[in-house]
Structures are given as C-alpha cells and as structure tokens.
Amino acid sequence: NLDFFTVESGDSALLDFFCVHATEDAQGKAQTPLTSDGSPIVAGKVNLNTRQPKVLSAMINGVLREENSTTGGAPFTTVTEVDAVAQGIVDYVHGATNPHKFRNLSELVGYPNSTTAYEGFADKLGTLLPASDQKNKQRREAVLRALTDGGQTSTWNLMIDIIAQAGQYPNGAANLNQFLVSGSQRYWLHVAIDRYTGQIVDQSLEAVPEIGPTAITLANLSFTDNQAAGTIVSTISATDATPNSIKTYSLVDGIDSEDNAAFTVSGSTLLSNAVFEYLTKSAYKMRLCVTNQNGLTFEQPFTIQVLAGPYTQWKISNFGENASNPAVGGDTIALAADRVPNLIKYALGMMPYVSSTSSLPTVETAITNGTAYLNYTYKRSDTATDVTVLSEWSTDLSTWSNMGIVSNLLSDDGISREIKDSIPSESAPKLFMRLKVIRP
Secondary structure, three states: OOOOOOOOOOOHHHHHOOOOOOOEOOOOOEOOOEOOOOOEOOOOOEEOOOOOHHHHHHHHOOOOOOOOOOOOOOOOOOHHHHHHHHHHHHHHHHOOOOOOOOOOHHHHOOEEOOOOOEEOHHHHHHHHOOHHHOOOHHHHHHHHHHHHHHEEOOEEEEEEEEEEEEEEOOOOOOOHHHOEEEEEEEEEEEEEEEOOOOOEEEEEEEEEOOOOEEEEEEOOOEEEOOOOOOOEEEEEEEEEOOOOOOEEEEEOOOOOOOOHHHEEEEOOEEEEOOOOOOOOOOEEEEEEEEEEOOOOEEEEEEEEEEEOOHHHHHHHHHHHHHOOOHHHHOOOOOOOOOOOOHHHHHHHOOOOOOOOHHHOOEEEEEEEOOEEEEEEEEEEEOOOOOOEEEEEEEOOOOOOEOOOOEEEEEEEOOOEEEEEEEEEOOOOOOOEEEEEEEOO
8 A cells, every 4th residue: 555656655765765676585685796885786777867768768668567457568558658758757857947856766756845845756747647547556656666676866877888808919019009809898887886975886797799890801812913003902891790781991000001002992892002023022911990880890900912923933934043033034134145035025925045036026018908018927925914015116216106006816826826917108208116015
C-alpha cells in the first residue's frame, strides 16, 4: 500500500533507501561487487538531472509487465509516448523559468516547496502518460520505480574513453611515435562521483567492439620497373566494421613512410610518382591511412618490391654485376666502338659488346604509284616492351616530326619484327630520317 502516486505522500522518502533490485541476499551477503568502502557497485546508474532524454527513454521503456495479461503488456504502447515522458523529465529539471533539479530520489514523487505546498514530478507525470494510464496508480508508479532503481541525483557521471594497445618499439626507436601496434582494445569506463564527498559511488568497465577500419589491403605488393610515373601500382581496400562505410585513403607520415613521395593516391588506387629502377632501389616503404565517414582511422605500413623489367633483365644478362654501373650499363654507353648506345641496341635486339653496324636501319628511296618515298627499314625486338620505338623525319636536322609517316610491318618471327616506315620525299629538297627510342 505504499504511495508513490501523490506528491504529498509520506512514503516518498523510502525511495532514497530501497530499490527494486536487491544488492544483498537474505543473509546480507552482497550480490554485486563492492567499492573500497564496502558499498555495492551497481552498473548503469544514471544521473536523473541529465539533459539527455534518450537515456531516460531507455530506462522507462517497457518497465511494467501485467501479470494477468497474455501478451505481457507494457505501460506505453509506442516509442513516441515513452519519449514524451522522458522529454517531460528533462523539461521539468531544466525548465527555463522554473527548473526543478532533483536533490534526492524522493523528489521524483513530491516535496514541500517554499509556500508549504507540495509539488513533484508525480503530478506532471499524470499529464504526460496516455489518457488510459493517467489515473492508474500501478502504471504511474512503474515509471517512478524504474527511475529510482537505475538513477542517482547527487553524482557526476563520467565516461572515460580508453584505448589499450599492445606492441613494441623497434630497435633504435627515438620517440614514442615509433611504437608498433600489434593489437588494441577500446573500453568505456563509466564512473559516478558523489558531488558532495568526491567518493566514487559507482563504476563499470565496458569493452567496446571495433567500429572503425581495422586493416588495409593492397592487391599487389610488387611493381615492375622502368614504367612511367602515374602508372597504377595497386588497388587499395580496407576492412571496416561500420556497415557500408565510405572510405578515404591517403599517405601519412610515420614508421616506414620514408618513400611516401614515390607514390600518390587517387581514390582507391595507388600510383607511382617516379620511374622505379630495380638496379638503383629494389624496395620502397610507404604508409597508408584509411578514414571512414565517421572520422575513424587506421594506418598500416607497406613495402613495395620492385621487379626487374625487360630492359633491366637485358642489362643483368649482358653486364652481370656491372649492370648498375653507369659507365657500363648506362643508356648512352656504346661498348663496341660502333657509336650505337645500349638503349638502341636493346630496342633493336642487338648485342651490346658486338659491333652491329650491319644490323642498323637502312634508308632507300622508292617510287610507289608515281609518288617518291623515303623508306626507313629496321628491326626491333619483340621483347623490348618497356620502350617506345618510332621514326622521325626532318628537312634541316633541327626540327623533327613523326607526322605523315606510314608504317608497315614486313615480318615478325616472334623474336623481332621488321618494319618499314615511309614518308613522301618529292616535295622536300632534303629529307632526313632517324630512329628514336624512348624509355620512361
């Protein structure tokens, strides 16, 4: 027959001493963890003077189950009705003209004001409930009992965001930023502190599941050398616990980021930002970061291995340990005293140490269908796929062009192809042709 229904009730003070869920068993033994002073710790306590109505909605939603109901009815039938009561509490406590901050739990029901009249949230509750519940003692008290069971009025509630990381420092680490993370776990520490004594009256530790990016993946970790800057190195993807997350990728400074400048990121594509040379540098280190639409990030270092392309393999095959020596394997070095440099010999399938004058392109004039042509015939290697070979013409040995040249494939045996390039010559008093080999 306790009365938590009317503001004048003398029973309201009991709410400061009892709650729905006992913290001790019949023998007085604590059923919950204790603080250092022996008082029970009850997880999830909420300051009833909060400004967050959604927190209060969660406390009072479905608080009553009718014993004689086959469907287990609740005091409110819709979320809208629950939210209306929760918002009413916030308005009652933080009203612009007449705020009523709760000093203790009993004031949820009622207390004498300065004019010796009684007032309390119990009165206001009657106007917030659905019409069928406004005069129902059981239903009105169910709301107040739930609030007192899970609420406090004299505490500061804090949530401390903790990220615990495991890992190690590499040898020679110079600062804290070089810590290598091997695993991490996020926690939320909830603490309630008595506003008057400073004592911790409630605490709980909640492990938070990962909700952001957790890994970055590159489709390729190797790249063939002697390719132009701006060539695709790999596509980027990331694992993210956030459903349908929108991800942005970028290069960031940090451990193993010393070669970041050799790359660029466009959308989810990693591009080269230089011409990689296997004989100069065979591995590049860079560090990628993924950021989702919630601002959560994850960083991961990668090493891109540079592979020897056709031209580099030709150098290694012909020059061995001197392949990286610019005086031997340089593009413009002619080793057979025939004034034909390495790059030209590679493109035309010649041997670098053998004089190849007889294998050089030939030039001849011919008349086809009554038109005079200058024909330039040469062979190029089928394996020299990482260079561009083209003919050019000039009338003054100063300005060169490949416009108007007609190219014809004469033969291809799978090792080399013979090509004849032709340009009309009758309108030019002098006409010169040359072979140009271009590498990235």
